[in-house]
Amino acid sequence: MIEAKLVENILWIGLRSATPLLLAALGEIYAERSGILNLGVEGMMAVGALSSFATALVTGNPWLGVLIGMLSGGLLAMIHGAISIGLKGNQVVSGLALTMFGLGLSSVLGRVYVGNQLPVEARFLPKPVEPLSSIPVLGRVLFDQDPLFYISLLLALVMWFLLYRTKYGIIIRSTGENPAAVDAMGISVNRVRYLSTLIGGVLAGLAGAYLSVAYNPAWIENMTAGRGWIALALVIFSLWDPIRALLGSYLFGVVEASGYTLQAYGYSQWLLNGLPYLLTIIILTLGATESMRRRMGAPAALGRPYEREER
Amino acid sequence: MTRASNGEPLVRMEGIVKRFPGVLANDHVDFELLPGEIHALLGENGAGKTTLMNILYGIYQPDEGQIFVKGRRVRIRSPRDAIRLGIGMVHQHFLLVDKHTVAENLAMGYAKSFLNPLREVKARIRDFTERYGIQVDPDAYIWQLSVGEQQKVEIVKALYAGADILILDEPTSVLTPQEARDLFNVLRRMREDGKGIVFITHKLSEVFEVADRVTVMRRGKVVGTLRVEEATKEALARMMVGRDVVFELERTPGRPGEPVLEVRDLTVLGDRGREAVRGVSFEVREGEIFGIAGVAGNGQRELVQAIVGLRRVKSGSVRVTGVDATNRSPREIAELGVGHIPEERLKFGIVPDMSVAENSVLKSYYRPPYRKGLLLDYGEIRRTAESLINEYEIAVPSPDTRARLLSGGNMQKLIVGREIRRDPKLIVASNPTFGLDVGATEYIRKLLLRKRDERKAILLVSGDLDEVIQLSDRIAVMFEGRFVGIVRPEEVTREEIGLMMSGSEVLP
Ligand SMILES: Nc1ncnc2c1ncn2[C@@H]1O[C@H](COP(=O)(O)OP(=O)(O)O)[C@@H](O)[C@H]1O
Ligand SMILES: [Mg+2]
Numbered sequence: 001m002i003e004a005k006l007v008e009n010i011l012w013i014g015l016r017s018a019t020p021l022l023l024a025a026l027g028e029i030y031a032e033r034s035g036i037l038n039l040g041v042e043g044m045m046a047v048g049a050l051s052s053f054a055t056a057l058v059t060g061n062p063w064l065g066v067l068i069g070m071l072s073g074g075l076l077a078m079i080h081g082a083i084s085i086g087l088k089g090n091q092v093v094s095g096l097a098l099t100m101f102g103l104g105l106s107s108v109l110g111r112v113y114v115g116n117q118l119p120v121e122a123r124f125l126p127k128p129v130e131p132l133s134s135i136p137v138l139g140r141v142l143f144d145q146d147p148l149f150y151i152s153l154l155l156a157l158v159m160w161f162l163l164y165r166t167k168y169g170i171i172i173r174s175t176g177e178n179p180a181a182v183d184a185m186g187i188s189v190n191r192v193r194y195l196s197t198l199i200g201g202v203l204a205g206l207a208g209a210y211l212s213v214a215y216n217p218a219w220i221e222n223m224t225a226g227r228g229w230i231a232l233a234l235v236i237f238s239l240w241d242p243i244r245a246l247l248g249s250y251l252f253g254v255v256e257a258s259g260y261t262l263q264a265y266g267y268s269q270w271l272l273n274g275l276p277y278l279l280t281i282i283i284l285t286l287g288a289t290e291s292m293r294r295r296m297g298a299p300a301a302l303g304r305p306y307e308r309e310e311r
Numbered sequence: 312m313t314r315a316s317n318g319e320p321l322v323r324m325e326g327i328v329k330r331f332p333g334v335l336a337n338d339h340v341d342f343e344l345l346p347g348e349i350h351a352l353l354g355e356n357g358a359g360k361t362t363l364m365n366i367l368y369g370i371y372q373p374d375e376g377q378i379f380v381k382g383r384r385v386r387i388r389s390p391r392d393a394i395r396l397g398i399g400m401v402h403q404h405f406l407l408v409d410k411h412t413v414a415e416n417l418a419m420g421y422a423k424s425f426l427n428p429l430r431e432v433k434a435r436i437r438d439f440t441e442r443y444g445i446q447v448d449p450d451a452y453i454w455q456l457s458v459g460e461q462q463k464v465e466i467v468k469a470l471y472a473g474a475d476i477l478i479l480d481e482p483t484s485v486l487t488p489q490e491a492r493d494l495f496n497v498l499r500r501m502r503e504d505g506k507g508i509v510f511i512t513h514k515l516s517e518v519f520e521v522a523d524r525v526t527v528m529r530r531g532k533v534v535g536t537l538r539v540e541e542a543t544k545e546a547l548a549r550m551m552v553g554r555d556v557v558f559e560l561e562r563t564p565g566r567p568g569e570p571v572l573e574v575r576d577l578t579v580l581g582d583r584g585r586e587a588v589r590g591v592s593f594e595v596r597e598g599e600i601f602g603i604a605g606v607a608g609n610g611q612r613e614l615v616q617a618i619v620g621l622r623r624v625k626s627g628s629v630r631v632t633g634v635d636a637t638n639r640s641p642r643e644i645a646e647l648g649v650g651h652i653p654e655e656r657l658k659f660g661i662v663p664d665m666s667v668a669e670n671s672v673l674k675s676y677y678r679p680p681y682r683k684g685l686l687l688d689y690g691e692i693r694r695t696a697e698s699l700i701n702e703y704e705i706a707v708p709s710p711d712t713r714a715r716l717l718s719g720g721n722m723q724k725l726i727v728g729r730e731i732r733r734d735p736k737l738i739v740a741s742n743p744t745f746g747l748d749v750g751a752t753e754y755i756r757k758l759l760l761r762k763r764d765e766r767k768a769i770l771l772v773s774g775d776l777d778e779v780i781q782l783s784d785r786i787a788v789m790f791e792g793r794f795v796g797i798v799r800p801e802e803v804t805r806e807e808i809g810l811m812m813s814g815s816e817v818l819p
Contacts, residue, residue: 167428170419174408181406184370185420185468186391295584300410308370 004137006265010258011141016215017260018253019152020045020207024231025238025245026152026159027203031077033163033240034196035176035301038080039095041204042228043102048073048208049223050106053113056122056213065122066148066209073205074198076102081197085190088305099228106223113219124148124214146214148206153246155203160242172196176299179306189306204228226277233280236287239297252276319382321346321476321507322367322398327376329362333716336362337373338531344476344507349498351518351539352511354528355551355748357719360511361403363528364478368400369393380476394420399469400478405461407453413464414449421471432471439467443500454583458485458608466497477501478509483517484774487606488809495521513551515544527551552749562760565784567596571648571737571768572618577627579610579617587613589792590627595737600759600769602783602800604776605812610792611772612654615741618770619651620644632736645674650730654741654772656719660726663715667707668696670714671729695732703728704754720751727755737768744778756782776808790814 024041031038038044052069056062076098083094124146128134133143163169171192175182179189211223230252238244259272286292293302322344329337336359344350352360365371367378369387378385380396387393393400407416414429414436422428433449440446445463453461462482469477479498483491498508498521510522518525519539526536527550534550572595581587587610595601603611616622618629620641628637631647645651653659661670672681672692680691696710703724707717717725723743730738740759744752759782763769773779779786780800788795788811795811 165427166425167418167422168425170411170415170428174411174416174419177408177410178406181408181416182419184368184390184400184402184406186389186394186472187420188389188391294582297410 006261008137008140010261011137011254012144013261014254014257015141015145015250016149016253017256018249019149020210020215020227021231021234021252022152022156022246022249023207023210024204024228025234025249026156026242027200027207028231028235029238029240029242029245030159030163030172030196030203031200032235032302033172033176033299034193035179035299035304035306036081036084036193036197036200037091037095037303038077038098038197038200039092039232040076040080040098040102040228041200041231042224042226043099043105044073044076044201044204045102045208045211045224045228045231046106047076047102048205049212050110050113050208050219052205052209053110053118053212053217053219056118056217057113057116060119060122062118062122062124062213065213066206069209069213070202070205073208074202077197077201077204078194080201081194084305085193085197088307091303091305103222103224107221110219110221110223114221116219118213118217122213123217124210148210148214152210156242156246163242173299176301179301183306183308193306204231207231226280229284230276230280233283233287236283236296236298237279240299252279255279319346320344320379321381323379324363324367325377325379327363327366327378328374329359329366329371330374331362335531337366340376340528340531340533342526342533343536344509345524346475346507347502347505348523349502349508349510349521351522351525352509352528353513353515353518353525353547353551355513356746357530357748358528358551359531360528361480364400364480364509364511367393368398368478394472394474396476397474398476398478399472399474401462401465401469401480401482403480403484405458405465407461407464409454410452412450412452413447413456413467416453416464417449417468417471420468435471436467439470443470443497445497458606459487459490462486462494475506476509477506478511480511481513482510483512483514485607487812488776488806489813491517515547515551518542518547519544529553562781563764565599565763567599567784568766570594570596571632572770573628573630573633574618575628575630577614577617577629578625579613579622580625581610581613586625587792588617591789591792591794592627593787593794593797595768595770597736597768598763598766599784600763600771600782602779602786603770603772603789604779604786604808605774605789607774609789611789612741614789615651615653615739615770615772618644619649619739642674645733645735648734648736650733650735650738652723652727652730652738652740652743654745656722656726657715661714661722664713666696666711667700667705667714667717667725668693668710670725671696671699671710674729674733699725699728699732720747720754723747723751723755727758731758731762735767737770738762739770739772741772742774743771744773744775776805776812780805780808788812 024045028041048069051072052065055068056065080094080098083089084091126144126146128144133139171187175189175192183189234245234248237248256276320343324342327337327340340363354360366373369389369392378387385396414432418428418432422432424431436447436449445467447463447467482494501508522539524536524538525542527534527547529551575592577588577591578586579588605611613622617624620639624637630636631649634647636644636647657663672695675681676687681688693710700707705721705724707721744755759769771782783800785797786800787797788808795816
């Protein structure tokens with residue numbers, strides 16, 4: 001029975017560590033589908049993590065923490081929006097700068113919190129949903145989780161539906177493919193892009209909040225640990241599809257968790273620990289070439305500013 | 312053919328001025344469109360036709376002037392405003408999302424229901440099919456459609472938004488003659504409905520075929536507006552060009568010699584990984600112009616790119632002067648004696664931000680006399696540029712001017728001059744006169760004929776059927792990656808070639 005317990009553990013932790021990846025990837029999918037590449041995910045996550053941690057610590061209310069985390073992520077995304085949509089700047093540069101800024105800010109402002117833990121009432125705790133949670137193995141994995149986990153799952157489904165089954169989704173996807181066509185239909189390209197970028201920032205902030213208020217409710221240096229980059233890789237891995245992002249993030253989470261868990265059983269699992277990062281590097285490298293991106297079906301106008309009077 | 316049209320104009324534009332950096336694209340232009348008329352807007356490339364209509368559609372803002380729609384003074388700040396006023400526009404470059412279906416392209420702007428927007432759109436598309444005879448499959452992906460079909464989607468898009476003013480920007484430039492005739496029938500039915508249609512063109516024959524009135528533009532100004540039955544071909548041509556125009560080119564019979572380019576069973580993949588060229592074989596001999604006709608997008612681009620080394624050959628072979636050139640680098644192929652006049656000259660023909668001098672040695676800078684050790688000899692480079700400027704009558708202030716600032720015609724002369732200076736045995740020319748004014752077009756065509764008479768082999772790919780017929784000794788018609796047939800221009804009619812362009816094999 002040790003084995004079943006081990007599998008259950010790996011899956012349970014895997015889905016938990018997948019949740020912030022999923023949230024951030026979902027947001028970035030919307031931004032990229034509208035044509036805006038935001039490499040600032042890691043930075044927005046870090047600031048989201050810090051602001052929500054501080055809020056939850058001071059107020060004792062985790063929901064308030066989450067709200068502030070989302071707001072700060074959204075705010076940072078709007079800086080990226082202003083530069084890349086408003087000023088038609090270079091999106092790669094702006095996104096990288098945002099990541100550096102966010103990481104720096106959270107590390108400096110977070111110094112006073114290092115070592116602090118959230119009191120139990122200020123955290124999101126897993127709560128079993130009876131009687132579903134008593135199903136063997138899967139019961140605990142799927143039905144003994146915290147509220148944000150369920151929200152992220154639902155969000156993936158809703159965001160998929162919005163993107164593929166509604167007029168609004170068609171508009172977002174069209175904007176990332178051919179903004180001139182959207183403009184000619186009398187729809188504001190900038191408005192669509194700002195909104196999608198905002199969604200990306202809010203969800204990156206939420207992902208950060210999950211890390212510091214649910215997953216590991218204590219403040220440590222470098223809280224995000226490259227998860228923003230993993231999320232960016234997941235966006236490519238999922239071929240810009242929310243449902244595939246759900247499956248992909250669970251896969252990544254489980255791989256990460258198996259390294260982590262097996263270590264506790266005395267295996268040296270440096271390879272498994274490093275695997276998500278290795279995959280990330282490979283995927284991001286592949287996704288960096290134009291022809292590869294085109295073959296994978298990336299939004300055709302991804303990263304390109306839109307200007308009406310230009311030829 | 313014409314209908315008496317009276318009543319208030321649908322559109323009146325007065326004193327429109329639009330400046331772009333360095334050009335006055337519209338210079339106090341007046342224009343009027345009546346209900347129930349097809350109004351041709353005629354002018355050479357660069358005359359300012361597209362600019363004027365883009366202003367009416369809200370894509371550009373005029374610097375001066377007033378616009379009245381249905382009697383009301385309006386400001387059109389964006390296409391959204393234009394659509395609300397009942398204006399629809401079919402652009403020269405279609406504004407469609409390739410990866411989406413026809414229905415999705417329409418639903419994006421016009422569906423009313425948030426959920427399930429596609430169902431309502433599909434129903435209305437069927438309406439238009441019945442009313443105007445426009446056949447489109449709502450579930451087809453745009454990338455699957457031919458250019459002619461895509462144009463129908465654009466027309467449906469405009470009608471869907473309730474347009475009673477429809478602007479078409481050079482709609483026939485992408486159609487076979489038969490497709491063009493279908494389009495004219497659709498336009499006539501819309502005219503019966505009382506809609507006003509602006510038909511932009513630079514082809515005189517089309518004015519006489521469909522239009523009721525014609526407004527002629529030259530260099531940003533309106534030269535005049537006439538009823539078509541009062542106009543003659545010669546008069547319109549003179550208004551358009553500003554001088555008398557010769558419609559025929561002198562051409563002596565060709566005397567083809569040894570093959571210079573031999574292409575065998577060539578198969579090449581397109582951007583999407585599908586076969587764009589499917590088993591094509593032909594040869595081009597010295598002293599011959601071999602023309603390839605066809606509607607754009609039938610594999611011509613990929614064929615040319617494979618020959619000059621810009622795209623990988625999947626199978627088959629390319630030989631130049633008997634030497635295997637299959638999958639060699641562009642430089643190696645150029646060194647075999649191939650000159651290339653590419654389409655999209657701003658993208659593939661020059662480096663826009665380098666000087667005219669630097670651009671004039673793009674294909675030989677790495678060799679003496681331009682290379683001296685590790686350095687470039689700029690004195691020599693300038694001398695080359697100056698001789699090109701003189702010989703090819705390139706209008707440019709100095710060899711140090713950035714190439715971007717040249718007009719289309721001068722840019723093309725620079726490219727052609729650069730390629731010919733290297734004394735190639737084979738010249739590959741893709742749409743060499745696309746977007747040029749009449750003067751430059753005539754110049755380039757005569758030059759190609761002269762080079763043929765100097766025993767060069769010339770491969771001419773052009774979407775302009777008249778150009779291919781006028782210049783070529785033999786014509787291959789390309790359709791869906793294959794040659795439908797190879798014919799001699801004196802043995803077939805223009806209509807027969809047109810039919811072949813839509814895939815039917817008419818063997819003379
Ligand atoms: N967006 C733009 N930016 C700069 N110049 C432009 C732009 N659009 C058109 N022009 C210039 O304005 C002139 C008129 O162009 P256009 O209206 O496209 O002519 P036409 O449609 O009659 O061929 C040309 O000299 C062209 O180069
Ligand atoms: Mg034009």
